[in-house]
Amino acid sequence: MHARRTTVTEERLTEDLLARLLAAASPKAYLDEGTTFDRSLSNYLHELLAAKGIKRAEVVRASGLNPTVVYDIFAGKSRPGRDNAIMLAFGVRCTLREAQRLLRLAGVAELWPKVRRDAIIAWCMDRGLTRTACDDELWRFGEKTLLGTNALR
Template structure:
């Protein structure tokens, strides 16, 4: 299911007579990390085990993240984002679902990561770019 644009949701909210009904109808604030990860797998036709492998995350730990049994650091979430080939918007939604800060272009390290996501760089290439600029790598 394609997610509506923020502007579309805002317009619907402003036209709504009941904010609670709007929130329930649009599933606002109810997306968990495991739910969003599964949604992305389904939308992109990806396999969890392959994503975990590409993300260079321990198989057991990766499974626990997908099942909601373990919390993941911001960098682990970014590893999954790169392994899934996410857009910047999808990566930020994933970070948000995990309770982590979204990528922020005024932060030097985040700016490099944003650039790499936008260019479709692999996780390894992104780590190389971060290293080249003297920033902490993701992995």
């Protein structure tokens, strides 16, 4: 049995939940709190659109992804690869925290600040830059851009 539906803005931090789990007397005690839930990437994307008041067509334009790819991901027909998931996060205007959640739900690695390219992307996302501006930063540092340009070095 799953807990009530949690909205994007009220979701608890994973670190907080992990602390509660580890402090619980048993897994059942933690599970009985009702803090677990199943969420699909598609559902999360629709929640983000509703919360931000944007349309899928805007996501397509801002992400640089093929419209069919975006619509298939939103419909739950396909899962994006990592760069496509990052581009989608820029298209949906995700905060860094929302982007990390999107990447987890897509089943790909989160942005990791120990990796040069990831650090640049995370910095751009944290500052609310567009995917195009992020690609400019990646290019400036000689890293592979999201839209697919090879690294300069």
